[in-house]
Amino acid sequence: MISKEAKKAKDKFTRLGFLISALALNPTELSKFKVYTQRINFNFVVGKLIKKSKGSEFKKLKLGSINTWKITTPNSDPNKILLYFHGGAYVVGNPESYYPMMSHLSAATGFTIYVPDYKLAPEHHYPSQLEDGVASYKALINELNYSPKQIAFAGDSAGGNLSLVTLLKLKEEGIELPGAVACMSPWADPSASGETYNLDMCDKDPVLGPVFKKAWVKYNLEAYLTYYVKDEDMDPEDPLICPIKGDYNNSPPILIHVGTDELLLSDARNLKKALERDNVIYEYKEWENLWHVFQMESLIPEAQESFQMIGKFLNKHISK
Numbered sequence: 001m002i003s004k005e006a007k008k009a010k011d012k013f014t015r016l017g018f019l020i021s022a023l024a025l026n027p028t029e030l031s032k033f034k035v036y037t038q039r040i041n042f043n044f045v046v047g048k049l050i051k052k053s054k055g056s057e058f059k060k061l062k063l064g065s066i067n068t069w070k071i072t073t074p075n076s077d078p079n080k081i082l083l084y085f086h087g088g089a090y091v092v093g094n095p096e097s098y099y100p101m102m103s104h105l106s107a108a109t110g111f112t113i114y115v116p117d118y119k120l121a122p123e124h125h126y127p128s129q130l131e132d133g134v135a136s137y138k139a140l141i142n143e144l145n146y147s148p149k150q151i152a153f154a155g156d157s158a159g160g161n162l163s164l165v166t167l168l169k170l171k172e173e174g175i176e177l178p179g180a181v182a183c184m185s186p187w188a189d190p191s192a193s194g195e196t197y198n199l200d201m202c203d204k205d206p207v208l209g210p211v212f213k214k215a216w217v218k219y220n221l222e223a224y225l226t227y228y229v230k231d232e233d234m235d236p237e238d239p240l241i242c243p244i245k246g247d248y249n250n251s252p253p254i255l256i257h258v259g260t261d262e263l264l265l266s267d268a269r270n271l272k273k274a275l276e277r278d279n280v281i282y283e284y285k286e287w288e289n290l291w292h293v294f295q296m297e298s299l300i301p302e303a304q305e306s307f308q309m310i311g312k313f314l315n316k317h318i319s320k
Contacts, residue, residue: 002289005300010291013206016045035091035122042092046101050298056103058095063139066132067117069095073107079320081150082111083137083178085166087157087293089187090121090129090228104298108307109314111152114140118162121228129158129228130240133166137178152180152314156293157264160186164243164271167251180317182255182310185264185293186271188244190229191236194266204261207292212263244270253281255313257306259290283313 002010055074062068072078084102086093095102095115106113118132137153140146155163160183170177199216202209229241239246244267248254254275258268265286275282287294287302295303 003301006290006294006297006302009294009297009300010206010289013291016206039092042088043094043097046093046097046296050100050296052100053103053107056099056106058099063114063116063136064143066136066139067095068136069099069102069115069117071095071099071102071106071113071115073103075110076106076112077110077320078112079150080109080111080314080318081140081146082106082109082113082152082154082314083140084113084115085118085133085153085155085159085162086115087155087159087185087187088120090158092120093159101296101298104304105154105295105307105310108304109311111311111314111318126229126233126241129162130165130169133162134169134173137166137170138175148176149179149319151178152182152318153178154182154184154310155186156184156295158187160184161188161190161243164188164246165240168239168243168246168248171247171251177252179319180253180255180314181251182257182313183268183271184257184295184306185259185262186243186256186267187264188267188271189242189264191242193236194270196266196269197263201261201263201265205263205291206261208263244274246274248275248278248280251275251278251280253283253313253317255283255310257285257287257295257310259287259292259294261289262292264292283309285309 053073057072059070061070086098095117098115102113102115116132116136119128140151153163153167163181163183164186167181202213236242237245256268256271258265272284290302295306297303
């Protein structure tokens, strides 16, 4: 049984389903107007309707050439760093819109959080986002003098994808890895090969359901899911696009939180299988009856509990 606060929030998203569907993008023709409108709507819903944690502060800076927000709360440890990649399907979202959610995550974990404003589609295609992910991590080490052992990655949805593919790219390049990774509803399978990509789940998922249902009915699903990757670059077996295909041997500990009422449930389950195959230390939790990145509603009890669990995980694996 979910909390009354969570039920109220879920009902709100369900009522907004018609608006979410109306803003759904045609992957074969990304309208500048719809992209612009979608960004305004997302930034308002995520960034303006949630109260920030008391005493939170932000500072604008650059990680290399990437505009970034540094977010702290009174208990933030300056020597424990969370490099957080925001979600938004690689089309929407920015550090400002994620400030409220990050303030609660910082308060719960005690970490100092850096949120890079990585490049978005359709203006920038893959691998632009991956390049920014790697560059922001290198800047924390080379410019701000943090040790990899002080740094963890985290992200939600597309940001979860970026956390994972950045990790895999660093492994490929032989660069020392961060100390841990935490993913909320990670978009680990843009090829949509999992068993929970179906119309029944669309009706359960109040956030992604309306968009994906419209994609199935009106557009081509495969095209929709790969809009941030050019057709000639799309390869469902490429782990830097679909991280469920990755080799995680010798990876740091990874945490995954996912709702049972979301299309990306199979992404998380198949990622868990890959971690088990490669003997990675991991923590995994499915939240019953909750939706895609329910933690955006940061004040509901389930979100606060999720943040606390993430905090325990990070503090177990990250040293000063």
